[in-house]
Amino acid sequence: MSTQSVEGRRAVAVPRYARIDVIGGALIVLLAVTIWIGARDLDAGALSRIGTGALPKGLAVILFVAGVAILLRGLMQSNEAAERFYIAVRPAAIVVASIVLFGVFIRGGDFGLFSTPQLGLMIVGPLTVFISGNATPEMEVKRLIVLSFGLTAAMLLVFMDLLSVTIPVFPVFIQEPLTLSLGIDTVVRIAYVGYGLLAALLHVIFFGLPEMRRG
Amino acid sequence: MVELFHHLYIGFSTILSVQNVLLCLVGCLVGTLIGVLPGIGPLATIAILMPLTYNAEPIGSLIMLAGIYYGSQYGGSTTAILVNMPGETSSLVTTFDGHAMARQGRAGKALGIAAIGSFIAGTFATFVIAGTAIPLSKLALSFTAGNYFALMVLGLSLAIILAGGSVLKAICMLFIGVLMALVGADQITAEPRLTFGLQILYDGFDIAIVSMGLFGLAEILRNLETPEQKPFVGQVVGSLLPDRQDMKESAGAIARGSVLGSIIGIIPGNGATLSSFVSYALEKALSKHPEKFGKGAIQGVAGPESANNAAAQTTFIPLLTLGLPSTAVMALVGGAMTLHGVVPGPQVISKHPDLFWGVVSSMWIGNLMLVIINLPLIGVWVKFLKVPYHLLFPTIVLFCCIGIYSVNSRPSDVLEVAVFGVLGYVLHKLRFELAPLLLGLVLGAMLEDNLRRGLILSEGNVWTFLSEPLTLALLSIALLALGAAVVPSISKGREQLVDED
Numbered sequence: 232m233s234t235q236s237v238e239g240r241r242a243v244a245v246p247r248y249a250r251i252d253v254i255g256g257a258l259i260v261l262l263a264v265t266i267w268i269g270a271r272d273l274d275a276g277a278l279s280r281i282g283t284g285a286l287p288k289g290l291a292v293i294l295f296v297a298g299v300a301i302l303l304r305g306l307m308q309s310n311e312a313a314e315r316f317y318i319a320v321r322p323a324a325i326v327v328a329s330i331v332l333f334g335v336f337i338r339g340g341d342f343g344l345f346s347t348p349q350l351g352l353m354i355v356g357p358l359t360v361f362i363s364g365n366a367t368p369e370m371e372v373k374r375l376i377v378l379s380f381g382l383t384a385a386m387l388l389v390f391m392d393l394l395s396v397t398i399p400v401f402p403v404f405i406q407e408p409l410t411l412s413l414g415i416d417t418v419v420r421i422a423y424v425g426y427g428l429l430a431a432l433l434h435v436i437f438f439g440l441p442e443m444r445r446g
Numbered sequence: 447m448v449e450l451f452h453h454l455y456i457g458f459s460t461i462l463s464v465q466n467v468l469l470c471l472v473g474c475l476v477g478t479l480i481g482v483l484p485g486i487g488p489l490a491t492i493a494i495l496m497p498l499t500y501n502a503e504p505i506g507s508l509i510m511l512a513g514i515y516y517g518s519q520y521g522g523s524t525t526a527i528l529v530n531m532p533g534e535t536s537s538l539v540t541t542f543d544g545h546a547m548a549r550q551g552r553a554g555k556a557l558g559i560a561a562i563g564s565f566i567a568g569t570f571a572t573f574v575i576a577g578t579a580i581p582l583s584k585l586a587l588s589f590t591a592g593n594y595f596a597l598m599v600l601g602l603s604l605a606i607i608l609a610g611g612s613v614l615k616a617i618c619m620l621f622i623g624v625l626m627a628l629v630g631a632d633q634i635t636a637e638p639r640l641t642f643g644l645q646i647l648y649d650g651f652d653i654a655i656v657s658m659g660l661f662g663l664a665e666i667l668r669n670l671e672t673p674e675q676k677p678f679v680g681q682v683v684g685s686l687l688p689d690r691q692d693m694k695e696s697a698g699a700i701a702r703g704s705v706l707g708s709i710i711g712i713i714p715g716n717g718a719t720l721s722s723f724v725s726y727a728l729e730k731a732l733s734k735h736p737e738k739f740g741k742g743a744i745q746g747v748a749g750p751e752s753a754n755n756a757a758a759q760t761t762f763i764p765l766l767t768l769g770l771p772s773t774a775v776m777a778l779v780g781g782a783m784t785l786h787g788v789v790p791g792p793q794v795i796s797k798h799p800d801l802f803w804g805v806v807s808s809m810w811i812g813n814l815m816l817v818i819i820n821l822p823l824i825g826v827w828v829k830f831l832k833v834p835y836h837l838l839f840p841t842i843v844l845f846c847c848i849g850i851y852s853v854n855s856r857p858s859d860v861l862e863v864a865v866f867g868v869l870g871y872v873l874h875k876l877r878f879e880l881a882p883l884l885l886g887l888v889l890g891a892m893l894e895d896n897l898r899r900g901l902i903l904s905e906g907n908v909w910t911f912l913s914e915p916l917t918l919a920l921l922s923i924a925l926l927a928l929g930a931a932v933v934p935s936i937s938k939g940r941e942q943l944v945d946e947d
Binding site for chain 2: 251254255258259262266269270273277278279280281283284286287290291293294297298300301304314316317318319322323326327329330331333334335337338339340352356359360361363364366367368369370371374375378379382383386390394395396397398
């Protein structure tokens with residue numbers, strides 16, 4: 232954290248729109264206005280019987296004032312005190328994309344604008360790991376692929392078998408016929424053992440046999 | 447005194463079932479494991495692991511959560527000593543002398559004294575909790591709604607002030623948290639509030655989702671900004687057990703640290719961090735050889751480590767006896783309790799004595815486990831220290847996704863985590879502290895309820911509401927404290943305390 236503030240000071244001039252206090256203050260003001268609009272129709276009641284709208288409205292006003300204060304502080308502070316707003320967009324976007332992918336396809340469903348099929352953890356798990364792993368330049372493709380399958384297997388074991396939580400595992404068109412013939416528990420076990428073996432196999436292919444093999 | 451032991455007996459008879467001991471053990475181990483992993487503090491650890499505790503019984507899940515909490519603290523101390531990376535701010539001080547000892551080849555002794563000191567302090571703090579809980583909860587039961595409202599305002603003010611950072615921004619975060627608590631159906635009229643017509647918002651915000659996003663995911667996004675730091679892990683050499691000379695040198699430090707930590711922990715705000723700093727300063731001031739501090743003085747490890755552990759435990763006091771969480775971690779624990787149908791507050795002791803005393807005694811058991819199980823396992827933890835972050839964070843991402851999905855089987859929860867993750871990251875970059883938001887979210891409903899009831903009782907007369915001596919006193923202290931925090935010289939000192947625990 233200290234390195235960032237040093238960078239902030241080193242910069243010659245921080246334009247007003249890029250200062251953290253300006254952006255932060257503006258954000259709070261915006262939020263306050265939104266809350267006020269949302270609470271507009273709520274009854275504020277009287278002091279002896281404060282209504283549903285009292286606290287939202289009151290807090291919106293306080294937030295507005297505080298936001299303006301932060302905004303003004305940002306506008307008026309000296310260049311040395313100003314700090315530039317900076318976020319690392321790429322890693323954040325990649326990680327968020329991987330999570331959104333998980334959320335949208337794990338069970339599928341109707342998301343208002345679009346609807347998606349269920350792909351289940353067998354498909355979504357490795358994809359989430361692999362995509363999010365790309366968020367850092369230190370990424371090693373081979374290790375990441377091994378991790379994708381190994382981790383999905385481990386999660387299935389932990390969540391389905393140890394914690395007995397129900398998570399969609401397969402795409403819906405595979406799950407139904409398989410479950411009918413074998414029973415869901417068996418199918419899931421076959422699945423994670425399979426993925427575990429796949430991960431082990433890939434590990435051997437990529438990195439060779441581990442040196443200290445026992446037994 | 448007899449009563450105290452009777453209560454502890456209830457507690458121990460609750461926790462000493464196979465299942466609860468096992469949950470405590472799992473909590474401690476998993477907590478230590480994640481606490482040792484680079485870049486994840488106790489708060490993120492609990493936020494990430496919370497879904498795991500949903501399936502257990504209320505007692506079991508609280509025992510496990512508590513285990514995760516002090517396990518991850520313990521893990522933080524380990525990294526502080528071995529690789530000079532404090533896992534959390536409360537073990538920052540430990541790096542000064544702990545890591546110096548490690549470089550002198552005395553890492554084992556530093557780890558050993560940290561564990562032993564923590565255990566002694568933890569034992570002391572357990573008794574403090576057992577001794578203060580009943581009087582405090584009795585006092586709290588005699589409070590009127592107005593008193594309670596004032597007490598909450600005071601607690602929140604202190605939490606804001608002692609957490610560091612800009613007071614103005616912290617207040618904004620607190621109020622946003624309170625507003626988030628109000629979203630959804632009104633407690634009394636069931637009228638939808640601030641939902642903007644969205645079905646998702648009608649159920650309000652789930653604390654597990656919010657905290658996993660704000661603290662778990664946002665922490666990953668923050669860590670991804672900078673290139674990976676490869677910690678240099680030295681060999682753990684030297685015996686783990688401090689010899690008689692070491693014990694003699696650190697006995698005083700441990701005793702003082704225990705008392706200091708227990709007291710500071712009760713005060714809202716970041717007790718664990720504050721107490722470790724105070725203890726370090728105290729030991730240095732009392733020492734005959736202050737020049738040795740920073741160069742491997744064993745007191746410089748023993749004191750702060752005892753203090754932060756004692757404080758970590760006594761921060762449970764306000765939550766368990768008054769229902770007021772004083773740190774973000776406690777807010778999470780409070781959220782978990784509510785989720786299991788146990789509303790934190792003064793009535794917990796009388797309504798669920800087994801739960802209350804079970805959790806209190808589990809802290810002692812947990813501390814014991816940390817000493818006798820974790821010290822021998824130190825070699826294993828060192829291996830975890832070496833896990834590269836570029837493989838670690840995809841693991842956490844998948845774990846979070848599955849974990850949060852498993853709670854309600856709702857895909858939208860997963861998307862919500864992503865939203866809060868981005869929000870937490872952006873707010874952090876704008877230098878907004880997130881802990882007050884969580885406190886507001888947990889306390890918001892209670893705050894409104896007490897304000898409402900207090901005003902009804904005073905028939906809408908603000909002066910009647912305020913003229914009650916206790917209410918007035920508590921609110922004045924809150925106001926004074928907030929006023930003082932804005933004074934430039936004090937606020938300068940405060941801003942150095944910034945952290946997110």
